[in-house]
Amino acid sequence: MEFLTDPIKVIYDWLMSVLSGWGWADWVSALVINLLAIVVFILIVMVLDIILVWVERKVVARFQDRLGPNRVGPFGLFQPFPDIIKLILKEDITPEGADRVPFNLAPILSLASVLFLWAVVPLSSRIYGVDLNVALLYLVAAGSIGTLSIILAGWSSNNKYALMGAYRMVSNMISYEIPMVIALLIPTVIVGSMSLKAITEAQFTNGGVWFVLISPLGALIFLIAAIAELGRSPFDLHEGESEIVSGYHIEYSGMKFGLFYAGELLHAFTFGGFIAVLFFGGWHGPWAEQYPLLGVFYFVIKAMIGYWVIMWVKYTVPRIRIDHMLAFNWKFLTPLAFVLLMVTALTHRILLDAPTWLYVAGMFLSNVVLVWLTVELMRAQARRKRQSLPVIAAVEH
Amino acid sequence: MENPWVYLGLFLIVGLIIPIAAIVMAAILGPKKPNPIKLSTYECGMETVGDNWVQFKSQYYVFALAFLIFDVETVFLFPWALSLNAMPLFVTVEGIIFILILLAGLSYIWQKGMLDWV
Numbered sequence: 001m002e003f004l005t006d007p008i009k010v011i012y013d014w015l016m017s018v019l020s021g022w023g024w025a026d027w028v029s030a031l032v033i034n035l036l037a038i039v040v041f042i043l044i045v046m047v048l049d050i051i052l053v054w055v056e057r058k059v060v061a062r063f064q065d066r067l068g069p070n071r072v073g074p075f076g077l078f079q080p081f082p083d084i085i086k087l088i089l090k091e092d093i094t095p096e097g098a099d100r101v102p103f104n105l106a107p108i109l110s111l112a113s114v115l116f117l118w119a120v121v122p123l124s125s126r127i128y129g130v131d132l133n134v135a136l137l138y139l140v141a142a143g144s145i146g147t148l149s150i151i152l153a154g155w156s157s158n159n160k161y162a163l164m165g166a167y168r169m170v171s172n173m174i175s176y177e178i179p180m181v182i183a184l185l186i187p188t189v190i191v192g193s194m195s196l197k198a199i200t201e202a203q204f205t206n207g208g209v210w211f212v213l214i215s216p217l218g219a220l221i222f223l224i225a226a227i228a229e230l231g232r233s234p235f236d237l238h239e240g241e242s243e244i245v246s247g248y249h250i251e252y253s254g255m256k257f258g259l260f261y262a263g264e265l266l267h268a269f270t271f272g273g274f275i276a277v278l279f280f281g282g283w284h285g286p287w288a289e290q291y292p293l294l295g296v297f298y299f300v301i302k303a304m305i306g307y308w309v310i311m312w313v314k315y316t317v318p319r320i321r322i323d324h325m326l327a328f329n330w331k332f333l334t335p336l337a338f339v340l341l342m343v344t345a346l347t348h349r350i351l352l353d354a355p356t357w358l359y360v361a362g363m364f365l366s367n368v369v370l371v372w373l374t375v376e377l378m379r380a381q382a383r384r385k386r387q388s389l390p391v392i393a394a395v396e397h
Numbered sequence: 398m399e400n401p402w403v404y405l406g407l408f409l410i411v412g413l414i415i416p417i418a419a420i421v422m423a424a425i426l427g428p429k430k431p432n433p434i435k436l437s438t439y440e441c442g443m444e445t446v447g448d449n450w451v452q453f454k455s456q457y458y459v460f461a462l463a464f465l466i467f468d469v470e471t472v473f474l475f476p477w478a479l480s481l482n483a484m485p486l487f488v489t490v491e492g493i494i495f496i497l498i499l500l501a502g503l504s505y506i507w508q509k510g511m512l513d514w515v
Contacts, residue, residue: 031403034404034407035407035411038407038411039406042411043415057443062506087423088419088423088426088427090427091424091427091428092423092424092427093436093438095436095438095439096438097438097449104420107416107420108416108420112409112413112416115412115415115416116408117408119405119408119409119412125413128406129404129408131401132405136475139406155450158438158450159438159439159440159449160445160449160451161440162438163449163450164449164451167453167454167457171459171460171461174464175460175464176460176469177464178467178468178471180466181471185474185475188475189481191479192476192479192482193479194479234486250439251439254423254427255419255420255422255427256423259418261420268446312435322514323514326512327513330460330463330503330512332509333465334503335500336502341474341496342493342497345478345481345493346490346493347490349481349486349489350483350486
């Protein structure tokens with residue numbers, strides 16, 4: 001069955017023969033087919049987004065010892081659809097004094113910045129949007145549009161809380177972007193390529209292993225930076241219900257709020273997918289190379305596990321203070337990421353011609369040593385701090 | 398598609414059109430009954446006092462500057478990371494010296510107390 005081994009090519013050839021049967025030029029039909037494919041792809045991602053609303057509500061309910069949606073359809077599975085109809089039918093309120101163009105542009109850019117990311121995600125060996133050779137830079141660039149949408153929303157809302165929320169969120173996002181970019185450099189160093197397809201394939205061809213074994217610390221730094229980049233708890237200071245009510249999307253209602261919400265959920269799932277691609281082998285799994293549809297299944301499962309970890313952190317850890325958050329990034333995570341990059345690059349270069357088992361063991365050990373040194377350094381610092389504290393007299397009795 | 402950037406351009410256009418379509422659909426289908434109370438700025442039931450575009454803490458500005466420096470420097474690191482395999486060990490060491498200079502800058506602003514949120 002050729003359809004099972006290469007479904008995209010079969011559909012493409014079939015549509016091509018149909019369109020050329022109508023007398024269309026080759027480049028026109030190729031353009032039309034690609035446009036059609038993109039629309040279908042984005043609509044599938046949007047449907048996935050709708051399912052994520054259900055997943056998120058169900059999981060948060062289990063974390064809080066509730067049942068969650070369970071009335072509409074089996075297990076409440078159809079709950080998001082009435083929600084969406086309600087959002088579409090609600091009144092679209094633009095507050096007095098708001099700057100109309102940026103106010104409407106912000107939710108659009110917020111969701112679009114996440115949809116843009118899906119252009120480079122390799123879903124399977126033969127199913128992917130486009131294989132860019134600078135995919136990692138594209139990822140960072142598209143992510144920055146999200147930051148832009150937040151400052152637009154906060155500034156144009158004409159609301160004090162929205163503006164404060166936007167300031168907090170943007171300072172958060174730009175700070176944590178540095179450890180994230182450094183963590184992205186680690187697969188680049190190992191593979192020698194910035195293409196996500198090449199990074200995925202390097203994790204199982206030529207005796208390669210999942211990069212989480214080569215650089216566990218890099219995976220951890222990427223996870224922390226991704227959670228901060230998403231603005232999810234414990235880094236959700238921009239929401240701060242008790243201080244600034246809801247942050248940058250306070251003045252939004254109806255579908256515009258819905259786009260922010262959908263963008264946030266899809267962003268979290270997309271980062272789960274990127275963790276899977278960069279450190280957990282992407283679509284790799286048994287028989288995934290012969291049957292690309294199986295690869296898509298593995299990819300979604302891995303991305304779902306990553307998404308679940310992000311949710312797990314969100315519903316377990318309380319919110320932290322803003323000075324702690326920024327100090328954690330600038331005084332701990334950024335220096336650690338830079339040191340990790342130096343160690344990774346040096347170990348990689350020295351072990352370049354070594355056999356695979358030695359390479360993997362060397363990289364893993366360098367990470368373990370770095371973690372051990374960091375922990376020892378922090379313990380020594382904490383001990384020094386404790387000893388410099390004044391001794392309380394009552395203790396000596 | 399021969400050229401990946403054409404595909405990417407199409408993807409960006411469609412990715413923008415779909416959220417726009419959602420907002421336009423909501424604007425057409427939803428009711429439109431504005432009144433002054435509904436359109437007023439939300440501030441926990443209080444009337445807004447003064448300008449809504451409030452001043453911000455200067456610390457945000459310092460973090461933005463530091464971000465700008467590090468983000469530009471990381472762009473230089475991408476070509477270095479890509480060419481590690483082809484170049485001699487000396488190039489790797491040179492990149493490490495570059496990162497050390499960066500870290501010296503970070504420790505300088507740390508010592509100056511710029512990273513403290515006071």
